[in-house]
Amino acid sequence: MVVDEAVATALREQSQAQVGVFVAGCAERMAQVFIGLRSDDPERGGDVDTVVLLLEELWSAEAPQQQFQEYVDSLSGFPELDEASDEEIIDAGEIYSFYAVLGMRYAALYRSSGDAETALKCAHSCLTAMGQLDQNIPVATFFAQEAECQQRVISSYPLGEVDEIAQLRNADQVISRERLEALKERLPH
Template identity: 40%
Template sequence: MRDLWYADQPLVNAAERVRLLERFPELHPTEEGITDVADTYAFFAALCLRYALLAHGSGSADDALSCGHAALTAMGMLEQNAPGASFLGEEQWLQSLSLLGDASGLWDASVAAGRERFRAVSGRIIRQARS
């Protein structure tokens, strides 16, 4: 994932990474669909990574937009289930920063946001397991 931050350096094996990622069970829902909290966010994480790898490997704006849309959708869902959180607004802000061309501070802000999102999803998983 760290290599994706170096947009000016092509990933020589991006296509192979996509092929491997597409084998993840998270990207192959069963007939029942995805209903479990952990499975839902694992699906969105794998989907975002897939689109990020595709965009990095091809330079496709469509793949980049799909990656951003998947991240916004996941954060919107998480925010609905975490009263008082502002995950969607934060994701919109991070995406707008990445478009400005000035990436200073973006790495640190993204890492901090990722940790907070992980805590929120972990908390939902724990609460679901207890019920």
Template identity: 55%
Template structure:
């Protein structure tokens, strides 16, 4: 989901600090040795993002919807890494599935929801992340990068249409 956020906000100079932070936070998520305290700070920073601000208005613009899901998923991921509460991991997974289900509904002929569900199944069926298995993490990360690029292209095509 981070590629969606950076792809949609990366050209906005007003969001450059947010983009840099998101990239840093995601880098930390892939490093098992980063202490949980770091993720508490990341989570607090994310809670200050405009995507998570309380509002009476619904987000209806395409970019706003997917940047919201991106930050929401990252918030739950950092929350999980700060507490190791499996409920937070489930909330992260749910945010990703919801975003991809919504994308599927708005673009004909795509199956991002199914793809996301399969990625999640594959991630949990292999060796646990706590094992610090570098090759496993590398494969997961490369898969996430590839999938993230495909999703960003799809969202950008929706914005252009």
């Protein structure tokens, strides 16, 4: 697994609330990729709305655990995670939409279960996506950026101040938009 050892250890040892902030950040950094690639498709409007609502809930420590299972079920029904398809995904937009949905599904699954191994899978899917993006663009910095974001969050523990969490989210939103822009440059026009 490509997740940094210190990050993996922290995810296994921290409170559910702290790890919840971690997976919310991972999902936030991937969200604009999905939203940006799917928002022009009228058939995906409901999916985009689901992602936007999920992000709000992921950042809320008070969101009920059982609600996240509904998000897991919903995301599992997205075409990106359709296991019935035997076709290999080769389109760049499809690949990164897949990773975005996968990361968000793991974030929701963590919040529904509290299983640290699921949080590790969330982190791993984000790193894998950024590693692949780095292989396909001239300036390869996204994998290192994702690893640094993950390390920054765990080194900030304990997080509890609303301002600290809001600053993290704002920074993650900026990163997510940068990823979408880099990906759009790679996609055929």
